[in-house]
Amino acid sequence: MAILCLACAAAGSADTLSLRNGQVVEGTYMGGTARTVKMQVDDAVKTYDVTDVATLQFTPPAPTSAAPPTPRREGTGVVAVPKLAGSPGRI
Secondary structure, eight states: OHHHHHHHHHHHHHHHEEETTTTTEEEEEEOSSEEEEEETTEEEEEEEGGGGEEEOOOOOOOOOOOOOOOEEEEEETEEEEOTTTTTTSOO
């Protein structure tokens, strides 16, 4: 069951590489250099020359199932808003 869930999650988050010859490759972007792009396709990592690449489209990761924190009520009806990481302390 866990393997099936992982396979579905991986399939749902595919990046798309379009090549100049019309070929479309769906997989997971694994990085690259100034001259190459690496994509994991099924169980293999394939390398493509950037001169062959027309476009590379990234699919955003699926949202996590964790719910955002619920604001707490303190004292006289004031709602406390949790501070977000990297944000200033004032609104």
